[in-house]
Amino acid sequence: MNDEKNKRMERIQKIRNFIQELEDIKESIIKFLNTRLKLDEVTKNLWISDVKDFYYNTVSAWEMLNNAANGNLKCVDDSKNFLHLARGQLAKSISELKFYKEELVSNLIKEVEINFEKCWNAFYFEFESLTPINKSIKPIPRVIKISSFEYHLPCSVCGKISITYKIGPDWLDDHESLVYIGITHSRSLRKDLANMLFEILDNENLSGVHQFMLKYHSLEGLDAYCPECDKIYCWEHYNAKEDYDDGFYDCTCGECPNGHRRMIDD
Ligand SMILES: [Zn+2]
Ligand SMILES: [Zn+2]
Incomplete structure (x- = not known):
């Protein structure tokens, strides 16, 4: 049992490393936006805060997953909520970044998408291992x-x-x-x-x-x-x-x- 828990903790630590990569990409995006001279301040700040929201929601999802793995299973739902918020926020950020046609931007978008998908799949692997779908004895009513x-x-x-x-x-x-x-x-x-x-x-x-x-x-x-x-x-x-x-x-x-x-x- 303990061995299983240790392995899980190792995997969860690995997710933290994926998130570290997301942080680096987030910083690159912010740096890019900050150096756009033609972008007005209001829009710039809005777009920067969107990419930060994406990142911090992912971090919160990880913190909740970590709590869940330490026995607080109620945190699984919170973790899922943060992760879904992060996905929506990322879609928003990407739609903003697409305003720029530079190769640098399309590479950043590709990178953030690939890394977030890696995170997403790793999170879902843990969600499923933490909450095995109990073939419920009671059928779910329609209404x-x-x-x-x-x-x-x-x-x-x-x-x-x-x-x-x-x-x-x-x-x-x-x-x-x-x-x-x-x-x-x-x-x-x-x-x-x-x-x-x-x-x-x-x-x-x-x-x-x-x-x-x-x-x-x-x-x-x-x-x-x-x-x-x-x-x-x-x-x-x-x-x-x-x-x-x-x-x-x-x-x-x-x-x-x-x-x-x-x-x-x-
Ligand atoms: Zn459902
Ligand atoms: Zn259907």
Whole structure:
């Protein structure tokens, strides 16, 4: 047992070395941005802080992984959250750097992508070894009815609550509305739609919920839903990735465990 732990600690130390490489690349990017004379100060500072955010989120992911390996298994989820934040932040940074067409920049982008992927895979190896997927005895329900005013949709892989619908106060005022909390965003929908939706939910008709969202919410429908699988996935199991265009949020795409891809937020 101890031997296994030692090996794990060695591997985790190796990830720290990968992160050291990321730090060097981060410094090169900052140096590059700092020497752009035509880049205005505000944009420069923004872009530098984006690349720093990417790096420090990766470091935090590592710290949480280290805690988890030392027995605090609750930190696995925190580590995953930081790692996913880092991936989104990196996509943002890269979309900014692509403003420059120099070879130096495309090399830095290539390098940071390769190194981050190495980190990502190493992290996921540890996540899986720390939390063996317990072929749960209890099947995961499609819909969980909390009350006549609140429903949850769990991830079909891990059971994590991915969608919440409830009658509650609006974001802006005290009016009650039908609140939707998805994996990419939250929104208030008209309260008078609740009866129709709740009936669909009572029938555990996920495709019906998706149709409802297509009609009353957006062209992407229910963000956590894969129509081809007819299943719900959490952010992690939908492998959700944010896309950026010149540093601005563009959309989020998901790829389910069966390889079905679609845009889930725009
Ligand atoms: Zn999941
Ligand atoms: Zn699918």
